[in-house]
Amino acid sequence: MQINKPAKAGTMESNDIYIMIMPSPKGGIEINLQSIVMKQFGEEMEKVILDTLKELSVESIIVNAQDKGALNYTIKARIETAVKRAQ
Amino acid sequence: MPGNNPGMLQNAGILGADSIILDLEDAVSLTEKDSARILVREALKNVEYGNVEVVVRVNPFNSEFAKVDIDEIARVKPNALMIPKATEEELIAIDKMLINIESEEGFDAGSIKLIPIVETAYGLENVYSIIKSCDRIVAVLLGGEDLTSDLGIVRTKEGGEILYARNKVAVACRAMKVDSIDTPFTDTNDFEGLEIDTRKAKSLGFTGKAAISPKHIDTIQYVFAPSEAEIKHARRVLEAMEEAESEGKGVFSLDGKMVDAPIINRAKNTVELARLLGLI
Numbered sequence: 001m002q003i004n005k006p007a008k009a010g011t012m013e014s015n016d017i018y019i020m021i022m023p024s025p026k027g028g029i030e031i032n033l034q035s036i037v038m039k040q041f042g043e044e045m046e047k048v049i050l051d052t053l054k055e056l057s058v059e060s061i062i063v064n065a066q067d068k069g070a071l072n073y074t075i076k077a078r079i080e081t082a083v084k085r086a087q
Numbered sequence: 088m089p090g091n092n093p094g095m096l097q098n099a100g101i102l103g104a105d106s107i108i109l110d111l112e113d114a115v116s117l118t119e120k121d122s123a124r125i126l127v128r129e130a131l132k133n134v135e136y137g138n139v140e141v142v143v144r145v146n147p148f149n150s151e152f153a154k155v156d157i158d159e160i161a162r163v164k165p166n167a168l169m170i171p172k173a174t175e176e177e178l179i180a181i182d183k184m185l186i187n188i189e190s191e192e193g194f195d196a197g198s199i200k201l202i203p204i205v206e207t208a209y210g211l212e213n214v215y216s217i218i219k220s221c222d223r224i225v226a227v228l229l230g231g232e233d234l235t236s237d238l239g240i241v242r243t244k245e246g247g248e249i250l251y252a253r254n255k256v257a258v259a260c261r262a263m264k265v266d267s268i269d270t271p272f273t274d275t276n277d278f279e280g281l282e283i284d285t286r287k288a289k290s291l292g293f294t295g296k297a298a299i300s301p302k303h304i305d306t307i308q309y310v311f312a313p314s315e316a317e318i319k320h321a322r323r324v325l326e327a328m329e330e331a332e333s334e335g336k337g338v339f340s341l342d343g344k345m346v347d348a349p350i351i352n353r354a355k356n357t358v359e360l361a362r363l364l365g366l367i
Contacts, residue, residue: 009122010122013092013093013094014094015093015094015097016092016093016094070093071093071097071133072133073093073126073129073130073132073133073134074093074126074129076129077093077122077125077126077128077129077130078122078126080125081121081122081125081126084121084125085121
């Protein structure tokens with residue numbers, strides 16, 4: 001999928017993740033993640049984001065994410081929502 | 088539970104309810120329907136709900152969201168879909184969709200059940216034929232708030248204005264041997280009122296009641312559970328029945344009163360419910 005416009009999904013509520021995405025002028029995938037549990041789970045969260053983008057065949061995107069303790073299924077869902085909104 | 092709230096979705100299974108309803112309809116704003124659908128889909132795939140029955144309330148069938156709700160959610164196999172303002176024609180159409188989805192996904196035919204919500208004057212007057220329209224229907228939920236809105240009347244705590252509706256839904260469900268779920272009590276802090284309202288529903292034949300707050304679950308389960316005395320009496324009836332049968336007697340009495348088929352059936356239902364609730 002191509003990212004044609006900026007889009008967002010999720011909220012800043014506890015257990016959620018706020019995702020803002022936009023097209024990447026340089027190409028490739030750029031992830032900017034902030035999380036209250038960055039040290040413990042940052043790497044895993046980034047992997048979930050990358051795996052979800054791969055499933056959606058997204059190769060070029062900027063993802064800004066503010067995590068408030070989202071589980072993996074929530075991260076996956078919010079990324080998919082944002083990507084589909086960016087079509 | 089609002090379908091767009093991850094915290095609520097992942098904790099729903101531990102609140103003590105027998106069933107949870109993950110909502111894509113009224114609890115989700117129009118701009119977030121897509122988001123809630125995807126989140127509920129992923130929750131169903133990943134969150135462990137144990138023995139709790141998982142029901143998803145989709146959007147009304149005549150809305151732009153319903154078909155994609157059903158298509159995405161049915162494929163992750165909830166126990167049931169709850170259909171707002173359901174008509175006979177809509178339930179037949181949904182049944183056809185589910186037949187195809189179950190076949191495509193390799194699910195047992197008929198494994199995804201339906202729970203229509205009776206919340207319009209039309210739905211109420213046609214509840215029997217609505218239940219009859221589709222074999223997947225396992226229960227009916229009475230939606231008191233929307234029904235009174237459709238009738239243009241005021242909804243009260245005492246519930247006199249929905250007495251006819253409660254009677255009709257409970258009787259139709261009993262006739263069709265499906266569960267009847269009473270409308271939720273909307274004052275989250277009035278436990279005395281909740282118990283009175285729940286006892287009213289039970290006395291009219293409802294087999295369960297919906298809750299809009301986890302604080303209501305204990306009271307509702309307490310009201311619907313058979314008492315120790317009721318269970319003891321039911322067991323005595325069934326023991327007396329077995330004894331009579333072994334002696335070749337067709338009729339028998341217990342405590343000086345004749346025991347006939349309705350009493351035996353009530354005793355069987357009580358014992359079965361007690362077993363289901365883990366009381367025996």
